Amino acid sequence: MRKKFPSVKFEVDPQTLAHPTLAFLRGYWDDKRRGRTMPARTDIKASELKEHLPWIVMVDVLPGLADFRYRLIGTLVTEYFRTDATGKTVSQAWAEQGEEGVEGNLAVFRQVAESRRPFFLYGESDWNTIGLEEFQCLYLPLSDDGENVNVILHAFVFDRRAVLLARQIARDKQVKYLSVSRHPADGD
Numbered sequence: 773m774r775k776k777f778p779s780v781k782f783e784v785d786p787q788t789l790a791h792p793t794l795a796f797l798r799g800y801w802d803d804k805r806r807g808r809t810m811p812a813r814t815d816i817k818a819s820e821l822k823e824h825l826p827w828i829v830m831v832d833v834l835p836g837l838a839d840f841r842y843r844l845i846g847t848l849v850t851e852y853f854r855t856d857a858t859g860k861t862v863s864q865a866w867a868e869q870g871e872e873g874v875e876g877n878l879a880v881f882r883q884v885a886e887s888r889r890p891f892f893l894y895g896e897s898d899w900n901t902i903g904l905e906e907f908q909c910l911y912l913p914l915s916d917d918g919e920n921v922n923v924i925l926h927a928f929v930f931d932r933r934a935v936l937l938a939r940q941i942a943r944d945k946q947v948k949y950l951s952v953s954r955h956p957a958d959g960d
Contacts, residue, residue, distance in 0.1 A: 781894055784890070784891055789908075794927055797910055797912065800820070801890065804816065809915070812915060812918075825847075828926070829842065830923060831923065833924065837886070839863050840861065840924070841860070842860055842861075848929075849928045862874065880911065884921065890911065894906075907930045910926065912924065
């Protein structure tokens with residue numbers, strides 16, 4: 773994964789997380805385990821996550837870890853990606869980013885499902901082909917049988933103010949460039 777995404781760093785089984793949503797979710801997941809390796813999907817209650825739902829993603833693990841299907845995507849996550857991939861597989865959702873984008877994302881979900889451990893991922897804007905801003909993610913495995921991961925509870929967070937400002941600046945630069953490049957004096 774490092775070779776494909778050099779600006780992305782990861783940590784297996786993180787104990788300290790600075791972002792309040794990630795810290796809450798890690799503690800919540802630990803509490804719901806009740807001595808088990810991981811909690812079950814039925815242990816997770818939306819009403820207990822209400823404050824954090826805009827940052828949360830739930831992904832179903834498909835047979836053989838061949839792919840994963842987005843079951844739920846929080847509103848702030850859809851705002852960041854500028855699309856809602858609910859109901860799509862990871863392969864479908866990332867197809868426009870090419871094989872490297874698809875395989876990079878599948879690799880993360882597979883790592884979580886195979887290791888059955890929490891996974892913290894963070895990076896800078898050049899981590900993929902769409903040039904997104906800095907982010908942090910926490911992936912938490914869930915298992916209905918206590919052995920096989922069937923759902924991954926995932927939180928994707930970012931500095932919303934900074935992202936919106938960066939995007940506004942980029943739009944302004946593009947509008948300025950287009951208006952200069954299409955100046956009537958150019959004979960268009």
